[in-house]
Structures are given as structure tokens and as C-alpha cells.
Amino acid sequence: MLSNHLPILQVVIPLIFAPVCVILRNGTLSWVLASLVSCITFIIACLLLTSVSGGNNITYALGGWVAPAGIEYHVDLLTAYMLLIINAVAAVVVIAARESMASEIASDRLYLFYAAFLLNLTGLLGVVMTGDAFNLFVFIEIASLSSYAMISISRDRRCLYAAFKYLILGTIGASFILISVGLLYAVTGTLNIFDLSDRLGNVENTNTVITALIFFTIGIAIKAAIFPLHLWLPDAYTYSPVIVSTFLAGTTTKVFIYALIRFIYSLFGYEFSFNQLVLNDLLMILACGAVLYGSIQAIRQDSIKRLLAYSSIAQIGYMVLGISIATELGLAASLAHVFNHAVIKVALFLSVACIIYRYNTEMISQLHGISKFMPYTSACFLFGGLSLIGIPLTAGFTSKWLLIQASFSAGYWSLVIIIVFSSILSILYVWKVVEAAYFKTPAVELSNNNTQNAPRLLYIALFIFVLANLYFGTETSVNIGFAKDIAYGLVN
Amino acid sequence: MEILGLFNYWAVIFLMMSGLYIIIAHDNLVKKLIGINIFQTSIFILFISLGKVSGGTAPVLTESAQLYSSPLPHVLILTAIVVGISTTALGLAIIIRIYKAFGTIEDNEIQQEL
Numbered sequence: 001m002l003s004n005h006l007p008i009l010q011v012v013i014p015l016i017f018a019p020v021c022v023i024l025r026n027g028t029l030s031w032v033l034a035s036l037v038s039c040i041t042f043i044i045a046c047l048l049l050t051s052v053s054g055g056n057n058i059t060y061a062l063g064g065w066v067a068p069a070g071i072e073y074h075v076d077l078l079t080a081y082m083l084l085i086i087n088a089v090a091a092v093v094v095i096a097a098r099e100s101m102a103s104e105i106a107s108d109r110l111y112l113f114y115a116a117f118l119l120n121l122t123g124l125l126g127v128v129m130t131g132d133a134f135n136l137f138v139f140i141e142i143a144s145l146s147s148y149a150m151i152s153i154s155r156d157r158r159c160l161y162a163a164f165k166y167l168i169l170g171t172i173g174a175s176f177i178l179i180s181v182g183l184l185y186a187v188t189g190t191l192n193i194f195d196l197s198d199r200l201g202n203v204e205n206t207n208t209v210i211t212a213l214i215f216f217t218i219g220i221a222i223k224a225a226i227f228p229l230h231l232w233l234p235d236a237y238t239y240s241p242v243i244v245s246t247f248l249a250g251t252t253t254k255v256f257i258y259a260l261i262r263f264i265y266s267l268f269g270y271e272f273s274f275n276q277l278v279l280n281d282l283l284m285i286l287a288c289g290a291v292l293y294g295s296i297q298a299i300r301q302d303s304i305k306r307l308l309a310y311s312s313i314a315q316i317g318y319m320v321l322g323i324s325i326a327t328e329l330g331l332a333a334s335l336a337h338v339f340n341h342a343v344i345k346v347a348l349f350l351s352v353a354c355i356i357y358r359y360n361t362e363m364i365s366q367l368h369g370i371s372k373f374m375p376y377t378s379a380c381f382l383f384g385g386l387s388l389i390g391i392p393l394t395a396g397f398t399s400k401w402l403l404i405q406a407s408f409s410a411g412y413w414s415l416v417i418i419i420v421f422s423s424i425l426s427i428l429y430v431w432k433v434v435e436a437a438y439f440k441t442p443a444v445e446l447s448n449n450n451t452q453n454a455p456r457l458l459y460i461a462l463f464i465f466v467l468a469n470l471y472f473g474t475e476t477s478v479n480i481g482f483a484k485d486i487a488y489g490l491v492n
Numbered sequence: 493m494e495i496l497g498l499f500n501y502w503a504v505i506f507l508m509m510s511g512l513y514i515i516i517a518h519d520n521l522v523k524k525l526i527g528i529n530i531f532q533t534s535i536f537i538l539f540i541s542l543g544k545v546s547g548g549t550a551p552v553l554t555e556s557a558q559l560y561s562s563p564l565p566h567v568l569i570l571t572a573i574v575v576g577i578s579t580t581a582l583g584l585a586i587i588i589r590i591y592k593a594f595g596t597i598e599d600n601e602i603q604q605e606l
Contacts, residue, residue, distance in 0.1 A: 134568050141575045145582055152586050157593035161602055164586050168515060171528050171579050178535050178572060185565070186542045 003047070007060040007073040010044045010083065011126045013037055018118035027110030031098045034114040038091040038121065045083040052080045053482075059131070067131065068195040074131035078486045081335070082128045082258050085342050089250035090121050093346065096461035097243045100353050100454075104241040105153050113153055117247070119146035124255045133181045133267070134191045136259065140177065140223065143255070144170045147248060151240040162235035169222055169232045176219030183212035184267075197267045204272050213268050213277065217260070224256035226283075226320055227290030230313045234297075237309035242356050245305055246349035249312055250342045257319050257338055261331070264323070265490040274326045284324035288418050290317025295425035299432065304352050304362045307429055308345065311388065314422060315341045318403060321415065325406050328491045333402035335483035340387075340395040343472060347384040347465035351377050354454035354462060359446060364433060369442025376459065378437045380466045385430035387469040390423050395472040398480055500541035507534035519599040521590065525583045532576045539565040539572070 002009075017037045021030040052058060058075040061067060075083075094117060101113060123143025130136050148170070152163035185191055187208045188199040203209060218229070225233040233253075237245045264273045274280045294314025301307040315337070322334025354377045355370065356362055371378035387394035390401075400419065407415040472479050511531030515524050543565035551563035587597055594602050 134571075138571060138575065141579070145575075145578055148582055148586070152589065158606055160586055160590045160593055161606065164521060164583065164590065167579065167583050167586065168524055168528060172512075172515070172531070174575075175532055175535055179538065182535065182539050182542065182565075185539075185568075 005060070006044050006048055006051075007058060007075055007129060008062065010041055010048070011073075011122055011129055013041055013044075014118040014125070015122040018115045018122065021111050021115040021118060025111055027102065027107055027114075028098070030111040030114035031094075031101075034118055035091070035095045037118060038087065038094050041121065041125065042087040042091040045080065045087040048075055049080040049084055052077055068190045068192040071135050072131040072192060073129045074194070075129065077482065077489060078258070078262070078335075079128050081339070081482050081486060082255065083125065085254065085339055086121070086124050086128065086251045089247065089342055089346055090117075092461045092464055093243060093247045093250065093350075096350065096353075096455075096458045098455070098457065100243050100357050100458055101241060103357055104243075105155060109153055113150060113241075113244075116146040116149045116153070119143075120150065120247075124251055127255050128258055131193050132191050133184060133193055133196065136193075137174065137178050137181055140256075140259075141174050143252065144174060144223070147244075147252060150244045150248075151236050153244070154239060154241045156239050158235070159239035162232070162239045166232040166236050169229075173219045173222030173229075176215045176222070180212040180216035180219065183208050183215070187212075193262070193267050197269060200268065200272075204269070205276070209268075209272075210277065213273060213279070216263055217279065217282075220256050220260045220263075221286070224253050224260065225313060225316055226286055227293055227313060227317060228286070230290070230294075230316075233313060234306055234309040237312070238303055238306045242305065242349065242353040242362075245309075246346055246353060249308070249349055250346040253312065253316055254319075254338045254342060257316070257323075257334070260320075261323060261334070261490070265331075270326070270491065280324045280326040283320050284415075287317045287321035287324055288415070290314060290320065291418060291422045292425075295422045295429065298429040299425065301429075302364050304355075304364060304367075304433060305349075307364075307433070308348055308352070311426065311429065312341075312345060314426070315345070315388075317422075318400070318419075321419075322403055322406065325410050325412065325415070327406060327410050328487045329402065329406035329409060331490065332480070332483040332487035333399055333406045335486055336402055336479045337399035339479040339483070340399045340472065343395050343465060343468045344384055344387045347462065347469055348381060348388065350458065350462040350465060351381040351384060354458055357454040357458065358451050364436045366443060366445070368436050368440035368446075369438075370446060371437045372442050373446050374453075377454070377462070380462050381437070382434055383466050383469060385434060387473070389426045389430055393470065393473045395469045395479065397473060398476050399483075402480060402483075500537070504534045504538045504541070507531075507537065519601075521587050521597045521599060522584075524599075525580060525587070528583070529576065529580060532572070532579075536569045536572060536576075539569045 014037050017033055021033055024030050052075055060073040062071045120143050123139045126139030127136055148163045148167045152160050184196055187203050188196055190196055222229045291314050294310045298307045298310035319334045319337050322330045352362055387396035390396040404416055404419055507530055511527045514527030518524055543562040545561050548559040548561045549557045551560040591597050594605055
């Protein structure tokens with residue numbers, strides 16, 4: 001009985017417990033609650049994945065109103081795959097969050113952070129789960145509004161300006177998505193994504209539908225920080241509490257990449273978006289720009305958080321590059337990179353969290369010789385960095401290799417050169433941190449014995465994600481296997 | 493005739509562009525938020541005008557009404573207005589904290605202090 005309602009429980013459980021956190025008014029209790037809730041949603045995501053991996057999709061009509069009149073939740077393999085990524089990141093990060101958050105924000109605000117976190121989780125899960133275009137907009141705004149709040153919660157006053165900038169740009173992006181939904185409704189009279197794709201067949205070449213696709217792509221490009229619309233991302237990741245950066249880096253941008261894939265493949269149609277409107281050519285130019293710009297900017301940074309933020313822009317470029325190749329293999333590479341990048345970036349940000357907890361700084365110039373004082377954390381950062389570069393036997397390699405294969409088979413030689421060149425650039429920026437950690441004379445301030453080592457749960461979370469990097473580099477049935485199945489399902 | 497018949501769309505485009513212009517051109521953060529509001533309002537008008545059926549009445553189930561406007565866009569926009577209000581409220585809350593932390597709400601002055 002309960003198992004029939006798993007799709008709605010996935011979204012509603014965090015939504016219900018978010019206000020409970022506010023009522024509790026206690027940081028520790030809220031943390032326990034948020035951890036429990038994210039574990040439960042993680043279990044539900046696993047159950048959903050096992051039940052759809054056989055190939056039978058689940059549709060759930062909200063309130064018994066059958067689509068297209070009612071709102072429908074739709075779980076196919078792509079949805080379940082994204083749910084798994086979001087929930088895995090959310091569960092591990094929130095369990096590890098307690099001491100790190102307590103050290104970074106005022107203690108009377110902690111419960112508000114956990115409430116915002118659960119709301120954000122609701123929004124992200126809802127975006128992935130919903131089969132209704134307007135519902136998608138609402139969930140995007142739930143996720144975005146709570147992330148503005150989570151960014152502005154830090155003690156550093158610069159976070160306020162970063163949050164406001166994100167709020168302005170994010171609202172413009174969401175409004176563009178709303179315009180797109182309105183135009184689609186105007187030509188078809190329906191909001192259900194799958195119903196829309198059926199009815200668009202007859203009216204595809206009208207200006208209204210083309211405008212809708214353009215508005216949607218630009219709106220999503222702002223939200224997913226696709227170059228050159230990434231301006232909010234570096235500040236938001238740098239000035240927010242490091243746990244928030246970890247969570248955002250692991251989930252938010254990926255969900256919007258999902259929305260782009262869903263709209264292109266399930267709604268507008270591959271044929272219309274790519275062959276008639278050559279959206280792929282536009283995306284390819286942007287993606288190449290992102291990959292090069294992000295990597296070059298990352299080399300110039302002194303703050304590790306900012307370095308990782310620019311590296312995220314480059315990695316988002318890889319995901320978009322996979323989509324823009326417009327073949328089944330390219331899409332599979334993109335989806336696999338969504339998974340791998342979540343694993344890589346969370347590992348890297350968690351190691352930064354350990355460093356910040358102990359030394360309260362993330363500036364490379366102040367962390368010379370840190371490997372002497374935090375050997376495990378430095379080693380974890382090194383392994384995460386190797387995975388980011390794409391060294392064989394790490395997760396980062398598998399999706400990059402798939403991307404290179406896709407470029408080869410589609411005949412894009414120049415893309416292969418760009419991918420290899422930007423990998424060399426990523427060696428440079430990872431090396432910048434590794435060199436400071438291992439080969440510089442230790443800074444005197446770091447030898448201070450009064451500093452407190454990072455909490456055990458934070459280390460456990462870090463180890464889980466670093467081991468995941470190595471595990472998914474050799475055992476590719478989850479990331480590459482699912483990505484290929486999903487791409488096959490979407491293209492055919 | 494073509495232009496007059498599409499009057500509602502011209503209004504929407506005018507408001508939308510005004511809103512975007514205010515967001516870009518003004519340094520004052522509150523004015524930027526007002527720009528966002530105007531921009532969002534233009535989208536609300538776009539939706540509402542889509543639902544209008546010429547000659548139709550309000551969508552209330554009575555014996556006399558044969559032709560009525562589509563109620564769905566109204567419902568959607570109610571939700572979108574709620575989203576808009578939340579955005580404005582959160583934006584204003586952040587502006588208050590920016591004022592406390594920086595002593596100004598002018599974009600260029602804040603950027604000098606960063």
C-alpha cells in the first residue's frame with residue numbers, strides 16, 4: 001500500500017519536516033531530524049531506482065487527478081538516477097554538517113539552516129520528479145529561494161551581496177522559464193510534459209514554440225551557470241558556509257542540467273531542438289567557452305573554494321558539451337559526468353571543509369605545508385583532484401573517456417583537443433593546491449597546537465566520497481551503465 | 493489593426509523591458525527589486541491575457557453563462573504571485589542585512605567595500 005505512494009513521499013517528507021525544524025528551535029534536534037529525513041528519502045530513492053530499473057516507469061497522479069488534467073509525478077530511469085545522486089549527496093553532507101555549520105554560523109540560526117536545507121531538498125527532488133511544466137517552475141523556485149537563504153546565512157558579510165546577486169539573476173532565469181511555460185500553454189493548452197510533446201508535433205515550427213525553447217534555454221542556462229551566464233556562481237560558492245557550497249556544488253546545477261535534458265528530449269523533441277533549430281551548435285560554443293574560461297580562471301584563484309567554483313563552471317561545460325554532441329553516446333557521457341562530478345566535487349569541498357574547520361582559512365597562500373598537519377585531508381584532496389583531472393582508475397576518467405569517445409564517433413576532432421587541453425589546465429590548478437600542501441615549507445601559523453581537528457563525521461563523509469571516486473572509477477555499472485541505458489531510452 | 497489587436501502583448505513587452513532596464517541600469521538594490529517585480533508582473537499579465545476568451549464571462553458555474561474565460565491561467569498566476577512575493581520578501585530581508593553590514597544599499601558603493 002505504502003509502496004504505491006513512494007513518489008509523493010519522496011517530495012512531501014522533507015517538505016513536512018522543514019517547518020518542524022523551525023518549531024523545534026534547536027540546532028542539534030534539527031540536525032538529527034534533517035539527517036533522519038535525508039536518510040529516509042535516500043532509502044525511498046533506492047527503492048524507486050530498483051523498481052524502475054527493470055524498464056517499467058511509474059506514474060503517480062496527485063490527488064487521484066489523472067494527467068493531463070491533474071499534476072503527475074513521473075519516475076523513469078533518468079528520474080531515479082538523479083534522485084539517487086541528490087539524495088546520496090544530501091544524506092552524507094547533512095550528517096557531516098553539524099560541527100562545521102556550528103562553527104561557521106550563529107548558533108541561534110542553526111535550526112533555520114536545517115529548515116532551509118530540507119526545503120531545498122524538496123525543491124530539487126520535486127524538479128526531478130514532476131511531469132508538469134508549471135510544477136517544475138514552482139519547485140525550481142522553492143529550491144532557489146531556499147538556496148538564497150542558505151547562502152546568506154554565513155557570518156561573512158560578503159555572502160549577503162553574493163546571495164542578492166544570485167537572487168536577482170536566479171529570478172530572471174526562473175521568470176524566463178515561466179514565460180516559456182506560458183507560451184507552450186498558449187499553443188497547446190496543456191502543461192503535462194509528455195502531453196505537451198504529443199501536441200507540439202503539429203505546431204512545432206511556429207514562432208511561439210521557437211520562442212519558448214529560446215526562453216527556456218536561456219533561463220536554464222542562468223540557473224545551471226552555463227558560461228557566460230555563470231556570474232552568480234563563484235561568489236555564491238566562495239562566501240557561503242562551506243557545507244552549503246558542498247551541497248550546492250553537488251546537486252543544484254546538476255538538477256538544472258537534468259531539466260535541460262528533460263525538456264530537450266522529452267518535451268521539445270530531439271529532432272526539433274537539434275536538427276531544425278541547431279540548438280546543439282549554440283550549446284557547443286557555450287560549452288567550449290565554459291570549459292576553457294572556467295579552467296583558466298581557476299588557475300588564477302588563491303581561495304580554494306573559489307578555485308573549485310570556477311572548476312565547477314568548467315565541469316558544467318563538459319556536461320553541456322555531452323548534450324551538444326547530440327548523439328546517444330554524447331548524452332550518456334553527459335549523464336555519467338553529472339554523477340561523477342557530484343562525487344568529485346563533494347569530496348573536494350568536504351576536504352576544504354575539514355581544513356576550514358581547523359584553520360579557519362581557505363587561502364592557498366596561508367596553507368603552505370598543510371600535508372604535515374592534516375595528512376589524511378591532503379591525501380583526500382589529492383585523490384579528488386586526480387579524479388577531477390581524469391586520471392585512469394578514478395571516476396572522473398570514466399566520463400571524460402566516454403566524452404572523448406562520443407566526440408570521436410561524431411567526428412568532432414576539435415572537441416577532443418579542447419577536452420585534452422582543459423584537462424591539462426585542470427592539472428595546473430589542482431597542482432597549485434597540491435604543491436602548496438606538499439612541497440612548500442610549512443607555515444608557522446599552521447603548527448599552532450591549539451587548533452581543533454575536524455570532527456569525525458566530517459572525515460567519514462570525506463572518506464566515503466573519496467572511496468566512491470575510486471570505486472566508480474573501476475566499477476562503472478552504476479554511473480556509465482545507467483547513463484547509457486538512460487541515453488538509449490531517451491534517444492529511441 | 494494587427495498592432496492594436498495584439499495590444500496586450502505590447503503592454504507585456506513594454507513592462508518586461510522596463511523591468512529589465514531598471515534591474516540593469518539602477519545601482520540601488522531596492523530599485524533592482526522593484527525592477528524584478530515589474531518584470532514578473534508583465535509575465536502575470538501575459539498569462540492572464542492568454543486565458544481571456546472574447547465575449548466570455550468570469551469562470552463561475554451558472555445557468556446563464558455559456559462562454560467563459562479559461563480559469564487555469566488564473567490559478568497558475570496565483571501560485572506565481574506567491575512565488576513573486578516570497579522572492580520580494582527574501583530580497584528585502586537580504587537588503588536590510590546588507591544595509592546593516594555595509595551601511596549602504598548602492599551597488600557601486602558595496603562593490604568598493606568588497
